[in-house]
Amino acid sequence: MDGGGEAAPPTAHPAVQPLSFLLGTWRGQGEGGFPTITPFKYHEEVTFSHHPSKPVISYSQKTWKLKDSGEPLPMHAESGYWRPKPDGRTIEVVIAQSTGLVEVQKGTFDEKEKVVMLKSDLVGNATKVKEINREFKVVNDELTYVVEMGTNVTSLQSHLKASLKKV
Template identity: 65%
Template sequence: MDEEKENCTIHPAVAPLSYLLGRWRGEGEGGYPTINSFRYGEELHFSHSASGKPVIAYSQKTWNLNSGEPMHSETGYWRPKPDGSIEVVIAQSTGLAEVLKGTYNAEDKVIKLQSQVVANASKVREISRVFEMVNGELCYRVQMATNVTSLQPHLKAVLKKLS
């Protein structure tokens, strides 16, 4: 197999989530009982190398819609498995680290993640994330629980694919 073809090969475990691959951009809004509501711009990037590993690399960055100033970023890896389960690790720019497990439905294009570990967080104790395709757009919702609140809505966004 020549190198150019090899670089286009998607691992069979990644294939059901290949619709994620590329760059996504859009806007979101956040809030929580302990903070003021806010809006933000966002870009997600999902990539898969031809390393032969069943892994999707993930990165995210957000910015203030008015000033353009950076707000938040995170990076990590998504490991889908053939049985419809998925493992995700994410490191946030705030120093928080998440280990999430969940499921994906390739036909409905829905991914549901629940934190197993939230590390280096003085206040956050649980996170859930849901990603789904709706009319060709990638939508997500993040819920969070802290030491003083139960699991509640925190972030939601709608993103369009750039490439």
């Protein structure tokens, strides 16, 4: 025992360590659009959490818009798990959306560039959505992402983008 002071934060599981740049809660604003909907803006909170004994990251996301009264109005939420593979480059992700849609994604990550690229392997319980790709990147303590979506009538294209700061 060192006799005092603050305890060191627990280290991440070795499989999660290369993605530790994501860990924490991020808040900011985003915008969305698609050929079949009216463009919109939103506020967002994303949390990546982790217990050092498990090789997985818990993910949760929620968005809201502000009503004219200034009160938040919930829009969308999703949660899931990010599971880095032992090779230190690939990842599997499962996400359940509040709309009932479920995504199984596979992708790659680059610890040095602080980027994660995901492509849908399966989009379940969806009548129109056929594929979803996501790119997350951290630059200068800012998390940005882009979500692309393809439907049964529209090819894969930009749907959402946001910029978030760690809180």
